[in-house]
Amino acid sequence: MRRACCHVRKVEPLNRALAGAQGWITGLRADQSEHRADVAFAEFDAARSLIKINPLFDWTRDRAADFTREHGVPVNTLHASGFLSIGCAPCTRAVAPGEPERAGRWWWEAEGKTECGLHVREAVHS
Numbered sequence: 644m645r646r647a648c649c650h651v652r653k654v655e656p657l658n659r660a661l662a663g664a665q666g667w668i669t670g671l672r673a674d675q676s677e678h679r680a681d682v683a684f685a686e687f688d689a690a691r692s693l694i695k696i697n698p699l700f701d702w703t704r705d706r707a708a709d710f711t712r713e714h715g716v717p718v719n720t721l722h723a724s725g726f727l728s729i730g731c732a733p734c735t736r737a738v739a740p741g742e743p744e745r746a747g748r749w750w751w752e753a754e755g756k757t758e759c760g761l762h763v764r765e766a767v768h769s
Contacts, residue, residue: 652731658691666694672702675728676745704744 673682688695725737727744738747
């Protein structure tokens with residue numbers, strides 16, 4: 644049921660927003676999870692037939708936080724309360740010190756791939 648909810652609330656709206664686009668830009672970082680460890684700067688999103696650019700792919704969480712402070716980039720206030728990866732309310736919790744960044748997403752599921760479907764990994768790296 645969780646995947647169906649994500650599909651209706653996240654995947655389908657993104658697909659509509661990207662209709663007619665040639666590419667999209669994400670905030671994916673390789674250090675966010677084991678599943679994202681091989682993310683590349685540029686990929687072909689085969690599911691949407693688009694170029695997918697991940698300009699932060701080789702950044703760490705600390706580097707991203709430093710950049711936002713140095714350049715006055717607005718940051719969700721939930722980050723200061725331990726919400727390191729923010730999704731919808733029922734599917735997100737704060738992470739405990741030492742937990743992986745995405746441990747607060749769909750925490751009730753067995754360990755493994757915790758993705759909503761926006762970032763389909765059948766992408767071809769370039």
